[in-house]
């Protein structure tokens with residue numbers, strides 16, 4: 374592969390994708406197309422933006438000219454750009470439909486016109502809606518419950534239409550919650566860590582009993598390589614893990630990293646207008662290709678806390694900081 378395009382390549386998952394591509398495909402040039410929203414920061418991706426094999430196009434996937442310019446002559450497009458924070462989608466839902474649905478449509482139309490031979494569309498397990506018990510496979514109906522997941526499900530509908538009408542060469546992945554470094558501290562793990570670093574209390578939605586599965590960005594990248602190299606065009610793959618915690622359990626684990634008693638450092642705040650109790654996917658389809666998750670969030674938390682402490686001023690310029698325990702790792 375000579376040219377690979379990653380939309381949202383400056384964001385959390387996108388930056389891990391770019392790192393993985395540079396290592397896995399040493400001959401390839403990687404183009405990042407990213408609007409550089411609040412969720413990213415040029416300082417957090419300097420190691421990528423300054424790499425001679427990387428081209429950074431600051432632009433919006435909703436603009437056809439920009440999307441076409443980026444994907445021209447690409448051998449592979451990995452589409453990870455999105456507005457990604459559910460909480461924001463309750464207040465500014467139109468921006469989610471614009472970037473996630475219209476943006477996906479614009480990008481895949483650019484790919485169709487310019488005959489891109491392979492596309493990976495990054496979707497989410499949230500498109501299935503809440504799964505109270507058990508897990509769902511890729512044939513389950515999409516039942517989104519909030520403006521974010523609705524915009525992602527709508528994007529998938531457009532992709533499905535292009536698959537049938539134009540044989541769009543696309544593979545779709547639907548992943549659990551991902552954890553790792555460089556995630557903007559609005560998502561639960563980095564938010565809890567940076568709240569404690571700033572001397573604030575952890576804010577837990579509702580009862581804190583909602584559960585989430587946590588899959589590492591590194592395990593996701595191994596799944597991504599498999600889908601790039603062996604994923605069947607037109608198919609959708611769930612990417613999941615067995616590691617599942619209530620939000621309150623996550624809060625307790627993170628207090629433990631700082632040696633702080635949870636009862637004095639957690640406050641309960643109003644819940645989201647709707648908050649899925651649980652998401653759970655059956656990932657036997659990708660495991661048949663030889664993939665399984667290997668990292669554990671519980672084991673990785675101390676290293677992540679050290680990273681957020683070492684990079685505290687990326688997100689909190691000028692504030693004093695409480696550090697996690699050095700021996701938490």
Ligand SMILES: NC(=O)c1ccc[n+]([C@@H]2O[C@H](COP(=O)([O-])OP(=O)(O)OC[C@H]3O[C@@H](n4cnc5c(N)ncnc54)[C@H](O)[C@@H]3O)[C@@H](O)[C@H]2O)c1
Nearest residue numbers: 381384385386408409410412433434454455457497550551
């Ligand atoms: N984080 C998770 O736990 C998770 C889980 C499953 C799926 N996903 C999906 O993975 C993808 C990446 O999520 P993330 O967590 O890295 O999000 P993120 O918010 O960290 O990164 C998204 C990136 O997309 C860019 N972007 C937003 N709108 C854009 C637009 N209109 N044009 C160009 N760039 C734009 C942002 O600037 C940002 O760099 C999303 O599609 C998300 O739905 C995320």
